[in-house]
Amino acid sequence: MKAIDILQILLYLVLLIALVAPLGHYMFRVYNGERTWLDRVLNPLEQLIYRLTEIETEKEMGWREYAAALLVFNFLGLVLLFLLQLGQGYLPFNPQHFKMVKPDLAFNTAVSFMTNTDWQSYSGETTMSYLTQMAGLTVQNFVSAATGLAVAIALIRGLTRRTSSTIGNFWVDLTRSVLWILLPISVVGALVLVSQGVIQNLSPYLTVSTLKGVGQTIALGPVASQEIIKELGTNGGGFFQANSAHPFENPTPLTNLLEMLAILVIPAGLTFTFGRMVNDARQGRVVLTAMIFLFVIFLAICYIGETAGNPLVSSLGASGPSMEGKEVRFGVANSVLWTTVTTAASCGAVNTMHDSLTPLGGLVPLWQIMLGEVIFGGVGAGLYGILVFVILTVFIVGLMVGRTPEYLGKKIESAETKMATLAVLIPAITILLGSALAVATKAGVSSVLNPGPHGLSEILYAFSSGAGNNGSAFAGLNANTLFYNLAIGFTMLIGRFGVILPVLAIAGNMAGKKAVLPGTGTFQTTGVLFAGLLAGTVLIVGALTFFPALALGPVVEHLLMLYGKTF
Amino acid sequence: MLKLIRRALLLLLVMTLLTGIFYPLMVTGLAQILFFHQANGSLVYRDGWPVGSVLIGQSFSDPRYFHGRPSATRQNGYNAAASAGSNLGPTNKILLNNVAERTVRVRTENGLTQNTPVPGDLVTASASGLDPHITPEAALLQVPRVARARKLPAQKVRGLVEGNIEGRQLGLLGEPRVNVLKLNLALDALETGTR
Numbered sequence: 001m002k003a004i005d006i007l008q009i010l011l012y013l014v015l016l017i018a019l020v021a022p023l024g025h026y027m028f029r030v031y032n033g034e035r036t037w038l039d040r041v042l043n044p045l046e047q048l049i050y051r052l053t054e055i056e057t058e059k060e061m062g063w064r065e066y067a068a069a070l071l072v073f074n075f076l077g078l079v080l081l082f083l084l085q086l087g088q089g090y091l092p093f094n095p096q097h098f099k100m101v102k103p104d105l106a107f108n109t110a111v112s113f114m115t116n117t118d119w120q121s122y123s124g125e126t127t128m129s130y131l132t133q134m135a136g137l138t139v140q141n142f143v144s145a146a147t148g149l150a151v152a153i154a155l156i157r158g159l160t161r162r163t164s165s166t167i168g169n170f171w172v173d174l175t176r177s178v179l180w181i182l183l184p185i186s187v188v189g190a191l192v193l194v195s196q197g198v199i200q201n202l203s204p205y206l207t208v209s210t211l212k213g214v215g216q217t218i219a220l221g222p223v224a225s226q227e228i229i230k231e232l233g234t235n236g237g238g239f240f241q242a243n244s245a246h247p248f249e250n251p252t253p254l255t256n257l258l259e260m261l262a263i264l265v266i267p268a269g270l271t272f273t274f275g276r277m278v279n280d281a282r283q284g285r286v287v288l289t290a291m292i293f294l295f296v297i298f299l300a301i302c303y304i305g306e307t308a309g310n311p312l313v314s315s316l317g318a319s320g321p322s323m324e325g326k327e328v329r330f331g332v333a334n335s336v337l338w339t340t341v342t343t344a345a346s347c348g349a350v351n352t353m354h355d356s357l358t359p360l361g362g363l364v365p366l367w368q369i370m371l372g373e374v375i376f377g378g379v380g381a382g383l384y385g386i387l388v389f390v391i392l393t394v395f396i397v398g399l400m401v402g403r404t405p406e407y408l409g410k411k412i413e414s415a416e417t418k419m420a421t422l423a424v425l426i427p428a429i430t431i432l433l434g435s436a437l438a439v440a441t442k443a444g445v446s447s448v449l450n451p452g453p454h455g456l457s458e459i460l461y462a463f464s465s466g467a468g469n470n471g472s473a474f475a476g477l478n479a480n481t482l483f484y485n486l487a488i489g490f491t492m493l494i495g496r497f498g499v500i501l502p503v504l505a506i507a508g509n510m511a512g513k514k515a516v517l518p519g520t521g522t523f524q525t526t527g528v529l530f531a532g533l534l535a536g537t538v539l540i541v542g543a544l545t546f547f548p549a550l551a552l553g554p555v556v557e558h559l560l561m562l563y564g565k566t567f
Numbered sequence: 568m569l570k571l572i573r574r575a576l577l578l579l580l581v582m583t584l585l586t587g588i589f590y591p592l593m594v595t596g597l598a599q600i601l602f603f604h605q606a607n608g609s610l611v612y613r614d615g616w617p618v619g620s621v622l623i624g625q626s627f628s629d630p631r632y633f634h635g636r637p638s639a640t641r642q643n644g645y646n647a648a649a650s651a652g653s654n655l656g657p658t659n660k661i662l663l664n665n666v667a668e669r670t671v672r673v674r675t676e677n678g679l680t681q682n683t684p685v686p687g688d689l690v691t692a693s694a695s696g697l698d699p700h701i702t703p704e705a706a707l708l709q710v711p712r713v714a715r716a717r718k719l720p721a722q723k724v725r726g727l728v729e730g731n732i733e734g735r736q737l738g739l740l741g742e743p744r745v746n747v748l749k750l751n752l753a754l755d756a757l758e759t760g761t762r
Contacts, residue, residue, distance in 0.1 A: 053577040135587035200598035242650035245694030247622035253741025319684035324691040328700035331742035353652035450656035476654035
């Protein structure tokens with residue numbers, strides 16, 4: 001354990017935590033319709049958008065209407081992105097003259113970006129035109145993140161409103177998320193990234209004559225504008241195949257730090273927004289505490305795995321930690337930190353090839369995704385995900401002490417508990433059944449790159465990443481096949497809406513309830529005890545569901561690696 | 568329902584214009600004005616011609632140049648139009664064979680004995696396949712070979728390497744490293760200068 005590594009990790013955590021209150025407070029004002037310093041520019045723009053789209057801002061929606069608006073908007077986004085990929089050969093901003101994307105890949109990619117997953121079975125610089133990257137992928141990066149934010153805010157409203165039949169207006173929540181939160185940070189962030197060397201141009205690829213006199217064609221493009229929202233919206237889809245390991249996406253240790261902050265800043269800040277909205281800062285703090293606690297555990301496991309390195313490689317005479325699939329400018333500390341950050345969130349951008357991590361190092365991203373990405377989690381998705389676990393925790397504690405569970409002054413009854421259970425079970429079942437299907441079929445197994453238990457990890461990772469809407473990969477798996485494009489495509493849809501719909505149902509149910517006064521038997525949902533219970537619930541549910549599968553993948557590979565077995 | 572679809576479609580189109588056309592074009596415009604060099608790929612020129620990007624590694628195998636890391640991209644590595652890592656897992660025989668071969672090669676090329684440890688970055692493929700850097704140890708290890716091939720005093724080459732070590736950013740972030748392209752450019756300049 002090197003002091004400089006720990007110092008860098010601590011710096012990241014301190015900066016992240018320092019940003020929680022200011023950003024959380026700002027987001028609270030945005031969703032509460034209070035004044036902010038950007039109003040002078042954005043209010044006219046917002047009003048213009050509502051006029052153009054004939055949106056009635058004062059009309060509140062019940063949860064079913066909210067869900068319908070969300071589904072229709074997202075489905076149309078899917079269709080538009082699908083068509084854009086098919087037609088890119090005939091459209092402008094295509095200096096490399098890329099032809100239409102084949103339909104199964106276009107379907108997979110459209111679903112992937114619409115669901116905030118950004119699973120990529122294509123390689124950006126050899127497949128997508130600049131127009132597709134900008135007007136297709138970047139747009140979905142914004143609106144899928146805004147969709148997540150809208151759902152989180154709707155859920156909080158559901159928890160706070162009393163005997164109300166509505167949970168907000170989806171159009172307004174979406175629009176304000178983009179205008180006030182995602183867009184301004186992206187504009188500034190993109191320019192900061194460019195100053196460090198992230199490219200931003202519309203030029204055709206450049207062929208240079210290298211020092212030894214051979215040609216090297218360098219892929220270019222409007223990278224920075226996509227890079228920043230890819231992190232900030234926890235989307236994760238790289239402009240280039242190598243994602244944030246590519247020097248044009250992430251050229252310096254400073255861009256690495258800023259991009260990692262962009263990934264977690266909104267999910268972390270939302271815990272504060274939550275506390276403000278429920279009028280009890282402690283409720284937000286307890287969630288944040290549980291998240292940080294879990295994050296540090298996983299980070300430590302990953303760090304230990306990677307610094308210990310691969311004894312099989314060391315025995316060949318290669319000194320130092322395992323550098324396969326890592327970049328020198330990041331080294332182990334920043335690779336490990338990024339890996340843990342990107343899979344705690346549902347981001348999935350990578351600066352390290354996860355497939356080449358040591359078994360223990362690779363276990364961490366896989367397991368974090370399986371837990372439902374509630375350790376900070378995706379933009380919006382992390383907060384509504386952890387609140388589902390809060391409801392489960394309250395319910396379990398209620399069973400233990402034999403009282404009707406309550407949360408934020410409302411009774412948690414059978415309907416909410418069922419919905420919360422569904423939101424946890426649907427992705428979990430999809431991961432396990434999907435992986436089982438892939439393992440049992442030739443179409444599934446033939447895409448595997450690495451033999452032995454690592455191959456199972458590749459498949460497990462693919463379905464976990466899809467169902468968790470993460471998007472990172474054990475990328476040796478050849479996912480650009482009809483089987484995987486369709487299988488992961490549907491996995492992503494189920495993983496996204498199989499959680500959002502139960503969550504909105506909970507929001508609707510809770511909004512309609514009366515407040516109950518806290519009695520002597522009311523279990524406190526604040527403080528260290530509850531944070532521990534919450535973290536424990538997340539871990540136990542995840543362990544019970546996935547331990548058998550993990551044991552056959554990374555765990556057994558770790559033991560075999562120590563034993564000296566190769567495949 | 569029709570009203571809902573109409574609204575959703577209109578909002579989607581507005582968002583596409585705003586975040587998919589206006590935003591990236593505005594950022595492109597500002598980036599081109601404010602950071603022209605970086606926005607266009609941080610290109611390095613020699614005699615007025617671009618010879619590469621300072622951020623993108625190049626393939627070097629001539630003993631007169633410092634060598635970068637192995638690259639897993641198509642077409643013999645450092646294909647800057649198709650970035651890629653190897654994605655080989657830790658127990659994969661192919662990975663271990665690759666590392667074994669590269670270790671032997673590095674030792675042979677640099678006249679090291681068969682049990683000298685070799686810096687790991689010099690025998691493993693980078694994540695992007697375009698890593699422009701190697702560790703200072705990996706650069707220093709190549710000094711005697713490069714000096715011999717160029718008939719330069721080793722001390723001079725070593726000094727050049729040391730001058731090209733980039734420290735941690737802001738004294739804290741990342742890892743100390745050497746940019747191989749920059750170092751080789753400086754090396755070429757040194758030789759033309761002494762002639």
